[in-house]
Amino acid sequence: MIRVLIAEDDRNTLTGLVEILRQEGFEVVGAESGEEALQVLAYRQFDILLTDLRMPDMGGMELYEKAKIQAPQMKTIIMTAFNSVKDAVEAMKGGVYEYLTKPLDLDELFIILKKAVADFELERENEELKHRLQGVYRFENIIGTSKVMQDVFHAIIKVAKSDSTILVRGESGTGKELVARAIHYNSPRMKNSLIEVSCASFPESLLESELFGYEKGAFTGAAGRKVGRFELADNGTIFLDEIGEISGNVQTKLLRVLQEREITRLGGTSAINVNTRVIAATNRNLEEALDDGRFREDLYYRLNVIPITLPPLRDRKEDIPLLLDHFIRKYAKSNNRGPLTIHEDVLNICLEYHWPGNVRELENAMENAIVLGDGDKVLPEHLPVFIKMRKSDAAGDMGMILNAGASFREKLDFAEKLILEDAIRNANGNKSEAAKNLDISVRNMRYKISKYNL
Ligand SMILES: Nc1ncnc2c1ncn2[C@@H]1O[C@H](COP(=O)(O)OP(=O)(O)OP(=O)(O)O)[C@@H](O)[C@H]1O
Ligand SMILES: [Mg+2]
Incomplete structure (x- = not known):
């Protein structure tokens, strides 16, 4: 319900207005002076302040300035005699929401109140939106x-x-x-x-x-x-x-x-x-x-x-850390694993990889790692081979090859090349060590190196 505070020193006008607005479904409190209005404001919140401009002890503008401090979101409507419209215009420049001339035209009053209510709703929605989006990832x-x-x-x-x-x-x-x-x-x-x-x-x-x-x-x-x-x-x-x-x-x-x-x-x-x-x-x-x-x-x-x-995930890599966190939690829970942390290299590999299958691929990779792994950390070796390869464009080429019209032999060769490149990289460029890790002879390795121009 919209709450309206009315400040008006003329008692008849005040009771009349209170009555009419209550009938229209507003929650209304009347005050006979600016002071009284401020007292009411001190312990209650209002959406709209409807105030007379000229009142003996405290004028409408002064009331507005003071009320603003207590209730900045409140909308103030000033009622003024016809001959002081100029003051009212000044008042609006000062931040007053609207003004009405006396004697009041009730239709006009309702139009303005309606507008204020609509604005409130809009503001509330915007607030809600901001709240939902602010730092909410x-x-x-x-x-x-x-x-x-x-x-x-x-x-x-x-x-x-x-x-x-x-x-x-x-x-x-x-x-x-x-x-x-x-x-x-x-x-x-x-x-x-x-x-x-x-x-x-x-x-x-x-x-x-x-x-x-x-x-x-x-x-x-x-x-x-x-x-x-x-x-x-x-x-x-x-x-x-x-x-x-x-x-x-x-x-x-x-x-x-x-x-x-x-x-x-x-x-x-x-x-x-x-x-x-x-x-x-x-x-x-x-x-x-x-x-x-x-x-x-x-x-x-x-x-x-x-x-x-x-956009594809590779164009918004800043989303990756939170996505990893999200999926690790999700699959740790569904696989009855305790809280898991992620090895730094996993994050780095994921940031480097180009994710042709986008978030789905990342989700599958994490599910896989959690199902296959144990311990309390997700390690690089738990990642699928393509992602582990680190070399994002190579893996991209692989994806392309898989889909392209290449022959079985060509696809095999390409995969072999990727495996060798990866092994050499992991052995820090030491080719005989790479051969050892792959469990192939050095001679065989040498042959392949020349075949693939490694
Ligand atoms: N931003 C995201 N945050 C969390 N999960 C995501 C996000 N984007 C995608 N996913 C997850 O990735 C998987 C794929 O998402 P979705 O099915 O919506 O993709 P899609 O664009 O419809 O793919 P396709 O074109 O293949 O149908 C789903 O399991 C989904 O929950
Ligand atoms: Mg879909």
Whole structure:
């Protein structure tokens, strides 16, 4: 409830105002002088001070200046006779919220009070937002100290309130699904369903019926009616993951839903209104797909109303320490290990590595290390071989090779080269020691060194 303190030396005006504002649902206290108002302020908080400008012992401005010290967030509205509007304007320059001329126009009074209340709510929200973000390096279960991630948190809170379509972009494992969930669960739709559809995991014809449903007999085998996911998500949110993978036909249908907010079940004749908020995600370069004609431009613009982009982990390495800490705690707990610390080298290796699989890869690495390791420290040897190799670009090349059209032999050779490089590095450049550690002959080592130009 909004609390209003009224200071007015004219008793009739005062009782009248107190009465009217109480009827309007405010919590009101009246004071017959500036002194009395200050006394009340000393033991109670108010949101709004409504004060007369001219009062015998203490004028409205003086009251305002003193009250400001006790209650800086309070908004002061000054009531003044018509002929002293100039003073009122001065007062506003001094920080007074608004002024009203006497005799009071009640409509005007309510408009100003309404505005003050709206401003309060806004301020409160901003405060809340600041509080949530200030030094808070996690939003729900999303961790991020970097500026870019803080911006993402901001964006989530902002867009959650609206019904706008959101496109979440980012490489695999950057947290797109987490963001989609955070948006839904911070939105007014949170009590209704969040339906997730991984578009790539359905063949084209199936995806269509999954999304839009079908009527009995719509195709051979359609024994009954099926309600589609858009309908299931009515008044809630549908999360269309891997949106870059949908066929032209489904693209067209999806465009229609976004434009008309209605669907038609397969084999159905009538359109059904749906109030479903769409959040889509992709790790693909949609712009490229546009150029190739694989993705409809009109759909792209409908989806891309508000893009949220999650940068790859290698571009926000400052997030790594906290992420490590987070996952170590998480997996120590689920594996019944006591509190674990992390060897400094593990941190350094992780900071150097380029994380092609982003946060997911880091999470898996920590889970692995905790399952495999023992003791009270996570050590470098518990890390997966690729990460341990330290040489980030080499591991990157390896990832590329694995995905590229190289032959088995070429891939093997490349892996061998990486292993040798790593062994030599670990032996501080001493090649015979590296050979010994790898348990291969020095002669064999020499051969490989010349083969791979090491
Ligand atoms: N900022 C983060 N803080 C904590 N955990 C994260 C963060 N980002 C990602 N994760 C974790 O990493 C894993 C992958 O995240 P998510 O599934 O959201 O990625 P994605 O972008 O949807 O990946 P893909 O494109 O492969 O579907 C999840 O286990 C998630 O909890
Ligand atoms: Mg995902």
